[in-house]
Amino acid sequence: MVQASGVRIGWDDLPATVHAAVAAILGGPVVEAVSQVGGFSPGTADRVRLADGSRAFVKAVSAAQNAQSVRMHRTEARVTAALPADVPAPRLLGFHDDGTWVALVFADVDGRQPHVPWQDDEVAAVLEALRRLAVPVSGLPTLPSLLVDNFGGWRRLAADPPVSLDPWAASNLDLLVELADRGAEALAGDRLVHVDIRADNLLIRPDGSVMVVDWPAAAIGAPWFDTLALLLNIRLYGGEISDSVLDVFEPDPADVTAVVAGLAAFFTDRAREPDPPGLPTLRRFQQDQADVMLPWLRARLDAGLA
Numbered sequence: 001m002v003q004a005s006g007v008r009i010g011w012d013d014l015p016a017t018v019h020a021a022v023a024a025i026l027g028g029p030v031v032e033a034v035s036q037v038g039g040f041s042p043g044t045a046d047r048v049r050l051a052d053g054s055r056a057f058v059k060a061v062s063a064a065q066n067a068q069s070v071r072m073h074r075t076e077a078r079v080t081a082a083l084p085a086d087v088p089a090p091r092l093l094g095f096h097d098d099g100t101w102v103a104l105v106f107a108d109v110d111g112r113q114p115h116v117p118w119q120d121d122e123v124a125a126v127l128e129a130l131r132r133l134a135v136p137v138s139g140l141p142t143l144p145s146l147l148v149d150n151f152g153g154w155r156r157l158a159a160d161p162p163v164s165l166d167p168w169a170a171s172n173l174d175l176l177v178e179l180a181d182r183g184a185e186a187l188a189g190d191r192l193v194h195v196d197i198r199a200d201n202l203l204i205r206p207d208g209s210v211m212v213v214d215w216p217a218a219a220i221g222a223p224w225f226d227t228l229a230l231l232l233n234i235r236l237y238g239g240e241i242s243d244s245v246l247d248v249f250e251p252d253p254a255d256v257t258a259v260v261a262g263l264a265a266f267f268t269d270r271a272r273e274p275d276p277p278g279l280p281t282l283r284r285f286q287q288d289q290a291d292v293m294l295p296w297l298r299a300r301l302d303a304g305l306a
Contacts (some may be wrong), residue, residue, distance in 0.1 A: 011046045025094030025105045038200035042278025060103035066278045072216035073102040079215045111203030118239025129210035134191040134223035143187040143221025151184040151262035153269030183262030186255035191223040224249035253305040264293035
């Protein structure tokens with residue numbers, strides 16, 4: 001199984017102007033940088049240390065690595081600067097954008113990614129963090145507007161079905177289109193949604209609490225979507241969890257099934273595309289998720305949850 005990871009540049013690959021900008025934000029030059037793994041970005045991701053021992057986390061990218069990553073970094077800077085103080089997310093210390101390179105500087109988080117296969121205590125900690133995260137917000141895109149095109153994947157697949165399309169999906173495309181359309185509508189809400197909850201976007205701190213990182217896709221929508229994304233990641237990497245963890249949000253079970261259908265559309269459709277620059281494993285990772293979503297969707301339909 002492909003892990004969530006791009007092919008990253010490192011701290012030493014950044015130009016001197018970016019090093020200087022980071023030093024200006026932090027109040028001194030970086031004397032040590034340790035590259036971090038995980039996440040789909042070809043840019044650098046480094047835990048850095050200053051001469052006085054203080055630490056920070058820096059991520060930087062240019063269009064030479066991937067133009068979309070540059071846009072995402074700019075969006076993340078705006079989002080994280082505006083997050084409510086009690087949301088479990090790292091604090092943005094500063095932002096550099098010279099038109100070519102974009103760098104974000106965050107407070108360092110003493111933490112690690114969750115173990116996979118997932119462990120019960122870490123699942124419980126993440127569920128608690130996601131409940132804390134789902135606060136009312138404004139000023140972000142709505143989740144339906146963000147994902148409606150992605151959820152249209154079954155319609156595109158029906159227009160041009162690939163030979164490799166799952167046989168059950170191929171014989172149920174009309175139903176899948178209908179479900180995914182409902183799923184896009186079911187995403188409406190007024191709560192903060194991270195949108196991209198995966199093991200590599202979570203940090204377990206020494207006290208067992210959880211910080212949620214990487215916020216470029218944040219939106220306003222249904223409060224249970226992030227927990228649904230966690231369910232997918234646990235099904236992908238292994239661990240014990242039931243769909244009943246969604247019950248705390250009281251979603252309509254048919255809406256949940258429809259969103260599962262929409263996510264299956266997204267991953268199945270996107271997995272057909274060429275890998276983007278600097279991200280040679282992305283499409284395979286999307287296919288791995290599609291391979292999890294379809295049996296999950298069928299199980300919910302067989303259980304009458306539609």
